[in-house]
Each structure stands twice: as C-alpha cells, then as structure tokens.
Amino acid sequence: MRVVSRGFQGRARQPGGGLIPPGQYLVDDFPVLTAGPTPFTSLDEWDFSVVDETGAVVARWTWDEFRQLPAETPTVDIHCVTKWSKLGTRWEGVSVDTLLDGVETSAEYVLAFADGDYTTNLPLADVQDGKAWIVYGFDGDELEPEHGGPARLLVPHLYFWKSAKWVRGLRLLDEDLPGFWESAGYHNYGDPWREQRYWGD
Amino acid sequence: MRWLVATIAETFVETARTTTLRLDVPSWPGHRAGQHVDVRLTAEDGYQAQRSYSIASRPGADRLELTVVRIDDGEVSPYLTTDAEVGDQFEVRGPIGGWFVWDGDDSTPVLLVGGGSGVVPLVAMMRHHARVDSVAPMRLLYSARSADDVIFRDELPTLAAGAHREVTLTLTRETSPAWSGRRGHVNAELLAELGWPPSVRAHCFVCGPTPFVEAVSGVLVDLGHEAARVKTERFGPTGE
Secondary structure (H helix, E strand, O other), X not given: OOOOOOOOOOOOOOOOOOOXXXXXXEOOOOOOOOOOOOOOOOOOOOEEEEEOOXXXXXXXXXXXXHHHOOOEOOEEEEEOOOOEEXXXXXXXXXXXXXXXXXXXXXXXXXXXXXXXXXXXXXXXXXXXXXXXXXXXXXXXXXXXXXXXXXOEEEOOOOOHHHOOOXXXXXXXXXXXXXXXXXXXXXXXXXXXXXXXXXXXX | OOOEEEEEEEEEEEEOOEEEEEXXXXXXXXXXXXXXXXXXXXXOOOOEEEEEEEEOOOOOOOOEEEEEEOOOOOOOHHHHHHHOOOOOEEEEEEEEOOOOOOOOOOOOOEEEEEEHHHHHHHHHHHHHHHHOOOOOOEEEEEEEOOHHHOOOOOHHHHHHHOOOEEEEEEEOOOOOOOOOOEEOOOOHHHHHHHOOOHHXXXXXXXXXXXXXXXXXXXXXXXXXXXXXXXXXXXXXXXXX
C-alpha cells in the first residue's frame, strides 16, 4: 500500500540522472557526522600500518614516507547513510592497491582502524582494484580534521561511514569482524544502491 | 527494517520555527532514549523524500514524538512543521542508532549539552530519567539563541524540578533585559563550572550543529574528560 502524504509536493524533481541512490538527496555543502570528539594526532606521531591476519605489521609508513607514495586524484560521488549525497568530490591520496602491493595474504576481509577507536569492516575485494584510497587532500586543499584529516579512507561505492576518518591502518582478517557502526545497528556491507542502511535491510 | 505508517495524532507548536508531531505508529517496536527515526514522505506522483529526525518522546511513551525545526529552504521540514495536519500520514522506520543512547541502567553522572534543536534527543533522555526515577545525577546545558527559540520551554522547569535533574539555559543572542539567566555560548568556563569533574567519569552527550559539537566536545576533552565517554550527534548545515 502506498502512503501518500497529503499536500506534499517535494522539490523540483532532481536532475540527478541516475547518479543519486534511492532515498538520498543532493547537497552542495559537506556535512560532518561523527560519534565523538575530533582526535588530533600530530604528523610526527602519525603512521599508517598494514597488519596481516596473523597480527604481524607487514607494512608501515610515517607521514613523510606516506606522502612520498604515488598519489592519485579520484573524483567520485559520495553517499552518506544520513541521506545526503555529494557528486563529483575531488580527493588526493594513495590507492589501497599501492599499500597492499607485495603483501602476501589469503584474508578475505579487512578492518580499517582509526584514531578515536573507530573501526569499520569491509570485504577485502571492496578496497582492491582501484576502489579505495587513503586520502589526505580534498578539493585542492589538505583534508581538514573535521572531515577526517590528516588522512581518511575513501571507499565511495559504499555508504560514507565505511570511509573511516582519521584512519591509521588496515587489518587483514580471515573472518569478518563488525566495526563500530556495524555493531550499532548499521548494515554490515552498506551498498547505497541497494539501500543497505541498517540491520536487516 | 520495515517502513511503518505514522498518523499525526496531535501537533504542538514549540517555537515559531519548531513543531512537535505526536504520531500514532501501530506496531512501533519501541526505542531507546537518544535514537532517531527515518521519515519518508510520498507525493501524489510517487516522488519520495527521506530525512532523519531525533526522537523526542521517552521510551515506552504512548505516542512517538518528533520535534522538527523548519529549515526554510528544506524539502521535508517545511511540510512537517507547517503543512501537515492531524490525520495526515507519512512513513517512518526505526529506531536507528545504538551509540548515542542513554538507558538509565547505572547511576553514573550524565552531562547533556545541546545547541538549538540538538536538545531534542537529550530531552528524550531527561524524560526517560524522570520516568524511571533514575538516581543518576543528570545535568542539561542547553544553548538557544533567544528566549523565543527555547524548545520545550514549559516542560524544562518541570523536568528540572525532579530529583537528580538540573537544567541550565544559556542564551546567545537574547537582547531583552528581562532575561535574568545566563548568556553567551557554552564555553570552557561554563563546562568547568557545570559539567562534572572528569574524575566522576560522567557519560557526556553533545548534540547540535557541527561548530557547536566541535567546540563543546573539544573543550570537554581539554578539561580532562575521556574522549571515549563523550558521545556526539550532529546536525550539519544541511541537517534538516
């Protein structure tokens, strides 16, 4: 049964041209959503690690080393589970493929970990083959702390909570391990095109 | 999670821009204080728009209450605050969110800091506190622009009159000399005075626009509160 809200017109039908997933609306600004205070880690103390499924640190970069890695400049659409979508966002950072290059693993999952004890889980395949980056630049500037600076994960094909702010590393896992929001009612995978917002969607 | 039909049973004008909708939602599964709900409006031609709103009612209340601020160029909030009438229907699904919640199952002190409409989920917590006669000392610091912008104006004194509950209002742009209460933003001085000492390891909940949440949560951490005990919820610039 369709429930019509009497008198509701809505905006002019958006010209998204199929770029906006169901239930989303376009924004021009860049809303901020986080679960706690913004952490501030000095660049002297910052590092980024890849931990394999045995718990061994198999790769680690300081900030300076990280900035020496080959950079890419993806332009992507992003979709937040709180309903906003932003098209054509421009980022700068390192492909996760570059970070995993040479890492021997049979893991099928990955847990991104971040300052502030935030974690988010993904199938490893979802951060491989050009689908994910660790970004430190946004729209031509350095990434601001409230948006996840100095660096955040960027996985644009999933809801944006998967793109962990203040990310500090990737932990490879044989078995899936729900992260912060995935343990608090949000969908384990989070595909915006299938509107996988919450548990049971 | 299923969409449920919500029927407006009652509306209450809180301020010039804010309206509370009291909803009948058959088979609403219940919620925890601090959670939110997704709202979906459908136009005659099938067009739909969704937004999220914090739940204002306490767990177990007879009706689900949403307290909505009108964003003038918004798409959903003008309908909910201005156009919708008793008997009108839309859809909701929820409750959503398992982090920014207070269940009242311990006696740890609680600090609630709300800016503008960010007070809504905090009032749900305070209503829950009153309902379960919690002995957890709970303090609400609520920053509004002016006396006319204070949501839940009539209820706050009642809530504050109960045991173990305190409410402090501060107005940032009130010009009337008739206002004898506090003025100015929630800052380090106010949080040092009225927030709990970090040693009591209070549960802190901060909700409001992003600059407000950034400032308040930063000050709480600077004052010595553990970051992990400071929970935040934000309404971005677009956060209608």
